[in-house]
Amino acid sequence: MPAKKQKNTQRITLGKLPPIYKFFLNPYQDVRFSRCPICDAKMRSRKLPFVVHVDPHLLSVLNMTARYCPNDELLILHKDKLENLLAFTAAQSAPEMLGNSYLVVGTLEHNAYAQVASGALTMGGIFGVLHDFQEYLQFEPVHYGWVNTDPPEEKPAE
Numbered sequence: 213m214p215a216k217k218q219k220n221t222q223r224i225t226l227g228k229l230p231p232i233y234k235f236f237l238n239p240y241q242d243v244r245f246s247r248c249p250i251c252d253a254k255m256r257s258r259k260l261p262f263v264v265h266v267d268p269h270l271l272s273v274l275n276m277t278a279r280y281c282p283n284d285e286l287l288i289l290h291k292d293k294l295e296n297l298l299a300f301t302a303a304q305s306a307p308e309m310l311g312n313s314y315l316v317v318g319t320l321e322h323n324a325y326a327q328v329a330s331g332a333l334t335m336g337g338i339f340g341v342l343h344d345f346q347e348y349l350q351f352e353p354v355h356y357g358w359v360n361t362d363p364p365e366e367k368p369a370e
């Protein structure tokens with residue numbers, strides 16, 4: 213009996229297309245990440261159909277504008293905006309799933325959103341045009357010196 217090959221796949225991908233982007237869901241309402249947290253370049257914006265899996269079995273496709281860094285292939289969505297849109301969509305299609313936990317799994321090909329919107333793509337068909345995310349990242353907001361709340365030890369010299 214041949215030895216079992218230990219193929220170390222990090223995680224299962226849902227989409228049939230290769231993963232493209234790194235992804236960060238920004239939970240900080242007061243931090244906009246107008247610059248890339250990796251390379252500090254000014255972020256661009258990119259509108260894409262994002263696929264969200266809601267427990268236990270809802271797939272929602274949301275057309276959203278994300279912040280985008282072309283150097284790092286990084287997409288950032290604001291959590292509050294995403295959740296508002298998700299709640300709005302779920303309220304119409306699956307109100308019993310409102311408030312369930314969810315995961316943004318990836319993005320669809322640019323032109324696939326029209327097919328989804330028109331109902332031409334089945335839920336199963338979505339996987340054929342889905343790019344999973346390459347990686348999920350977390351960033352802490354940067355605090356600059358002036359927000360230091362410790363009392364100054366001495367008055368600045370004039």
Ligand SMILES: [Zn+2]
Nearest residue numbers: 248251281284
């Ligand atoms: Zn960058």
